Structures are given as C-alpha cells and as structure tokens.
Amino acid sequence: QVRLVESGGGLVQAGGSLRLSCAASGLTVSSSVMGWFRQAPGKERELLAAVYGSGASTYYTDSVKGRFTISRDNAKNTLYLQMSSLKPEDTAVYYCAADQDTNFVYTSPRQYDYWGQGTQVTVSS
Secondary structure, three states, X not given: OOEEEEEOOEEEEOOOOEEEEEEEEOOOHHHEEEXXXXXXXXXXXXXXXXXXXXXXXXXXXXXXOOOEEEEEEOOOOEEEEEEOOOOHHHOEEEEEEEEEOOOOOOOOHHHOOEEOXXXXXXXXX
C-alpha cells in the first residue's frame, strides 16, 4: 500500500521560507517521478517541481525557479520542497505526488498515480 504523507505547511510572512516534506512508503522515491503540486482556490492543480532519475534530475515551472528547491533523501525515502522568498500568491494547498516507473515528467496531475493528503501554505502580505 502506497502512502505519501506531507508535513511542514503553515503561515508565513511574505519573503519568508518554509520546507515541506513528503514521507513515502510502499514505493521508492528514487524509482519514481516525484512532484510537488499546488492548488489555490478556484484554480487548477499545477505542477511546481519534480525530481526524477538516478541522478535526481529536476524540473521547475517558471513561477518558482530560483525560489523553490526540490530534493529527495533516498535513505529516508522522503521528498522535500524548500520554499524561499514566498509571496502571497504562493498561498495554496500543496501536494506531493508520485508517477511510478517512469523518467518522464508529465505536468498534468492526471498522470500521477499517488497523492498525499495536502498541506496548507498561507503567505501573508
């Protein structure tokens, strides 16, 4: 049984930082495309960043490049998202997701097999 459990969300002032974690069980993060998505009220769920492959290659959407860093700890089977220079428009529910047995990063959430429960990030101005 696959489980993805996020933690680390919360309330932060604009310009601040947060680190999200996603502990995985039932799958191996280094063998999957692991992604962080977010969904703001009234908006579609969007892929922010992904890490994949044995060399931990990364993908970022333009809006978070230079501010967010995705990483994984293979020994802990855990995914991370370090967020800095946060803006009020980063406010959303953040989800980790896994697309197993592939090295191709799909941006559509429909391609992902497993999801965490989500964690709220609120950035105040």
